[in-house]
Amino acid sequence: MQETQASVRVLYGDVDRMGVVHHGHYFRYFEFARTEFLRNRGMTYASVEDSGVIMPVVDATVRYIAPARYDDLLHIRVSVAEVKQVSVEFNYEVRRDGEDKVLVRATTRLACCTREGRPTRVPDEVRALFTRDELARRG
Amino acid sequence: MQETQASVRVLYGDVDRMGVVHHGHYFRYFEFARTEFLRNRGMTYASVEDSGVIMPVVDATVRYIAPARYDDLLHIRVSVAEVKQVSVEFNYEVRRDGEDKVLVRATTRLACCTREGRPTRVPDEVRALFTRDELARRG
């Protein structure tokens, strides 16, 4: 329950002339992993937005440890690091299929806002998903 | 008045592992050229949308004749090919700075729609910009 693993195939257009995944493209992979995290818990981010709450990324940190290459199958593990009043932080780890080594580690913090851009509390049904994870992690 | 030339620098992330601009990225360049075409005539596409008309791309053809490379300065010539009741077709030619050879030729047709997705006539103020060009070309 604590984390979700989402898998992506590295496309030709994701790779730069060094032959490795261009650093900006990982945000696509993180976004994909995050929406699958919610979907695995019975919720879609689309439904969160439909309820009037948007969750833009407000902070991000990325460590590119080793390169991923064209046609690699990558597994992105995503977990919740912290749930605050108006924001949620996610952790990501990217690995190549069949390997233990972490290629990329990252965090993104998403803040809850109204459509007009005012901060608002994390919706209870979203908080419930995350705290369930936190409780499980703390044992 | 008949055409606009917009210039873009090829970024590292636009180039694939063949060392050439990835074919899908040209749509960014065409979009940029198209919005500059309108801006040069005193109109923004943002203002068209604010008036309630959206103009999605409904048809596209592209011929990739020769590759563009990292850090190339590209010039995109855009002109209006045809104005119909509810759509406008644009032509594009991409050249490398200082060269005559056309690297890419393309067309895109944009249809006018309401926000609800129903076809609607090309707004008069948009039509005026384009027919002025057509008249100039014929005249």
Next chain:
Amino acid sequence: MQETQASVRVLYGDVDRMGVVHHGHYFRYFEFARTEFLRNRGMTYASVEDSGVIMPVVDATVRYIAPARYDDLLHIRVSVAEVKQVSVEFNYEVRRDGEDKVLVRATTRLACCTREGRPTRVPDEVRALFTRDELARRG
């Protein structure tokens, strides 16, 4: 054997402010479908390149019939339309999960080149995959 269906989830970053998949992004989906087409037949495009033949897209046509939206699950059917001396043409049809309506129809033609950019014949092992399909189609 005649076609492959590859499925993609529409990400937040794929959708523009009309709320629909931005027209340029479909080339990512086509590329993904094309590589899965080869993989399903026991070949990877990476291995084609390793043998010294690159296959850039030289022609593309796209008809955007109806919009795809955020979080849609899309199925892309890809098939081989034609195999010539130095090029292969693919057809694509994009549908939303659970629906018959085709949202986007497209073709791309890929030409075989050496790494130096000279046209070269479609490698026999690639041709074999495609003609097997053509034979099946003709009955």
Next chain:
Amino acid sequence: MQETQASVRVLYGDVDRMGVVHHGHYFRYFEFARTEFLRNRGMTYASVEDSGVIMPVVDATVRYIAPARYDDLLHIRVSVAEVKQVSVEFNYEVRRDGEDKVLVRATTRLACCTREGRPTRVPDEVRALFTRDELARRG
């Protein structure tokens, strides 16, 4: 001499369905600003690579303070934060044309590697550009 300002127009395809620049796209803008930083000092990143040294991004941090919107003209200020043995750190600030408020602050650290991926010293001619800036800053 201490910093470069590069300007970009926000394209339709850069904006998500919130109507704001998608967080991953800023890496394009940073990359553009960084290459212009070098170009303004008489060097291209392409020439650095031609000399056998590649400079992948190994660390990035981004704070998204306020959104940028479709058709905004953005100015990206880039400066060198630190030059180490094998890496260089850049700072970025993104502002909307005509405004003082910083929309996005970011850092990226680039490491020098050989084509085989081994760490290597920052080339002297690159270091010279950066330390000249550092000297100027320290007065």
